[in-house]
Amino acid sequence: MGMTDPIADMLTRLRNAIQAEHKEVELPASLMKLGIADVLKREGYIKDYKSKSDKKQGIIKISLKPKPVIQGLKRISKPGRRAYVGVKDIPIVKDGIGIAILSTPQGILSSREAKQAKVGGEILAHIW
Numbered sequence: 001m002g003m004t005d006p007i008a009d010m011l012t013r014l015r016n017a018i019q020a021e022h023k024e025v026e027l028p029a030s031l032m033k034l035g036i037a038d039v040l041k042r043e044g045y046i047k048d049y050k051s052k053s054d055k056k057q058g059i060i061k062i063s064l065k066p067k068p069v070i071q072g073l074k075r076i077s078k079p080g081r082r083a084y085v086g087v088k089d090i091p092i093v094k095d096g097i098g099i100a101i102l103s104t105p106q107g108i109l110s111s112r113e114a115k116q117a118k119v120g121g122e123i124l125a126h127i128w
Contacts, residue, residue: 004079005075005078005079006028006030006032006033007032007033007036007075007124007125008075008078009027010027010033010036011073011074011075011125013025013027014062014064014070014073015070015073017062017064018064018068018070021068022064023063023064023066024061024062024063024064025061025062025064026059026060026061026062027059027060027062028056028057028058028059028060029051029057029058029059029060030057032103032108032124033060034049034051034060035103035107035108036101036108036124036125037049037060037062038108039099039101039108039109039110039113040062040127042110042113043099043110043112043127044069045065045069045070045127046062046063046064046065046069046070047063047064047065048062048063049061049062049063050063070127070128071128072098072126072127072128073125073126073127074125074126075124075125076100076123076124076125076126077122077123077124082122083122083123084120084121084122084123085102085120085121085123086120087114087115087118087119087120088120089120090102090111090114090115090120091111091123091126092111093111093126093127093128094126094128097128098126098127098128099111099112099126099127099128100123100124100125100126100127101123101124101125101126101127102114102120102121102122102123102124103121103122103124104117104119104120104121104122105119105121106119108124109121
């Protein structure tokens with residue numbers, strides 16, 4: 001049986017790796033996860049990420065920073081209850097300390113990037 005929420009699985013793997021003080025974490029690849037990893041790198045939450053192929057769908061290897069920058073991760077839009085917002089309703093996470101990750105018509109963007117591009121979309125997660 002397949003995984004019902006691969007994004008929640010990604011966030012859980014990141015959370016567990018940070019708590020266990022690992023230097024990197026590997027997870028199954030998808031375009032959505034690559035987009036999220038790209039946002040995390042652009043916003044300075046992770047050191048780097050690499051995508052490598054295997055015989056199946058590929059693997060994303062995320063390198064974490066020596067001192068964890070990520071304090072918390074929360075999945076917002078779930079398979080059972082999707083959460084969409086317009087550009088005016090993009091949330092401010094932890095009084096501006098964190099970001100929301102959105103799936104928009106222009107790709108996966110952070111809340112700051114989505115406000116600049118004046119697009120709304122589905123809120124995937126909050127990171128702080």
